Amino acid sequence: MKPFRISVPASSGNVGPGFDSTGLALGLYLHLNVLEANSLQFYSDGESISTENHFIWNIAEHIAHKHGITLPACKVQEANDIPLARGLGSSASAIVAGIELANQLGNLHLTPEQKLQYGTEIEGHPDNVAPSIYGGLIISTVFEEKIEHIQLKDIDVDIVAYIPNVELKTSVSRNCLPDSYKRDYAAKASAISNLTIAALYSKDYKLAGKLMEEDLFHEPFRSELIPNFSYIREEAKKHGAFGTILSGAGPTMLSITSKGKGATLQRYMSNLSLLADYQIKYIPIDYQGITIQD
Numbered sequence: 027m028k029p030f031r032i033s034v035p036a037s038s039g040n041v042g043p044g045f046d047s048t049g050l051a052l053g054l055y056l057h058l059n060v061l062e063a064n065s066l067q068f069y070s071d072g073e074s075i076s077t078e079n080h081f082i083w084n085i086a087e088h089i090a091h092k093h094g095i096t097l098p099a100c101k102v103q104e105a106n107d108i109p110l111a112r113g114l115g116s117s118a119s120a121i122v123a124g125i126e127l128a129n130q131l132g133n134l135h136l137t138p139e140q141k142l143q144y145g146t147e148i149e150g151h152p153d154n155v156a157p158s159i160y161g162g163l164i165i166s167t168v169f170e171e172k173i174e175h176i177q178l179k180d181i182d183v184d185i186v187a188y189i190p191n192v193e194l195k196t197s198v199s200r201n202c203l204p205d206s207y208k209r210d211y212a213a214k215a216s217a218i219s220n221l222t223i224a225a226l227y228s229k230d231y232k233l234a235g236k237l238m239e240e241d242l243f244h245e246p247f248r249s250e251l252i253p254n255f256s257y258i259r260e261e262a263k264k265h266g267a268f269g270t271i272l273s274g275a276g277p278t279m280l281s282i283t284s285k286g287k288g289a290t291l292q293r294y295m296s297n298l299s300l301l302a303d304y305q306i307k308y309i310p311i312d313y314q315g316i317t318i319q320d
């Protein structure tokens with residue numbers, strides 16, 4: 027077996043009002059280095075860990091099982107820049123990595139569409155899995171059991187993320203959401219979402235940022251779980267952000283600002299004493315999605 031390396035980007039789900047359907051790939055990565063070995067070995071950031079009930083290995087085995095194969099022994103070294111349970115799609119990146127691990131080890135020749143299908147079945151919604159596979163900004167939905175998706179390339183904005191040092195499980199944050207919305211409310215929420223995508227497509231980032239902050243599908247119900255929600259939004263706006271939204275289910279928040287202004291916004295926000303224990307990062311958009319290197 028030739029050694030190989032899988033790299034999967036993080037992602038920010040929803041992008042404001044695109045609940046469960048829109049996501050942006052971000053330049054923070056989960057890497058798996060895979061080498062030949064006589065027994066199965068898994069290392070995470072240099073430490074040996076058990077593969078029993080290991081999230082990524084379980085997914086690889088699940089995919090292998092679907093295709094009627096057994097995975098060969100190997101040594102997997104994981105290095106992960108994506109903080110867990112912060113709304114940066116760590117679970118989707120891990121799922122995509124597990125699918126790719128099975129694909130490579132089992133010579134399954136999966137297409138990107140098959141990976142998206144499998145990943146979405148496991149994650150439950152495609153908004154993180156799709157950008158982790160394809161890169162860029164992806165709008166997608168499950169339709170007649172298939173996943174339709176469109177990629178918007180060249181999003182000419184800078185991204186700044188505010189990552190608090192507390193975790194929030196996506197499952198917990200989803201429990202706060204209503205089971206249904208009334209027709210007028212849903213129509214308004216959907217109009218805001220449609221116009222946000224049209225604004226992004228037209229590169230009207232000022233309008234896109236304004237509309238992103240008007241989401242009605244999830245942010246109004248989640249904001250009270252999020253530390254400094256209004257404060258971050260207001261401070262970022264004062265210093266050039268077009269808009270500031272929850273990343274995925276939170277607790278990370280994310281601003282979009284003009285191309286070239288990200289570093290300045292990052293510096294300004296890093297000086298706020300209320301945010302002293304946050305990681306505040308200027309993160310590039312990833313346009314490659316998953317990559318495999320020999």
Ligand SMILES: Nc1ncnc2c1ncn2[C@@H]1O[C@H](COP(=O)(O)OP(=O)(O)O)[C@@H](O)[C@H]1O
Pocket residue numbers: 056080081082106109110111112113114115116117118120194195196197274275
């Ligand atoms: N690289 C990884 N290795 C093992 N488990 C992971 C990895 N990444 C994510 N997970 C699992 O996914 C959980 C986080 O998923 P979730 O609550 O959906 O948050 P998010 O996807 O926003 O980071 C972690 O607590 C862990 O159980």
Ligand SMILES: N[C@@H](CCOP(=O)(O)O)C(=O)O
Pocket residue numbers: 037038039040045046047112113114115116117151153154196200244273274275276
């Ligand atoms: N659409 C999902 C996105 C969850 O993203 P995560 O990064 O928090 O897992 C939701 O809003 O629940």
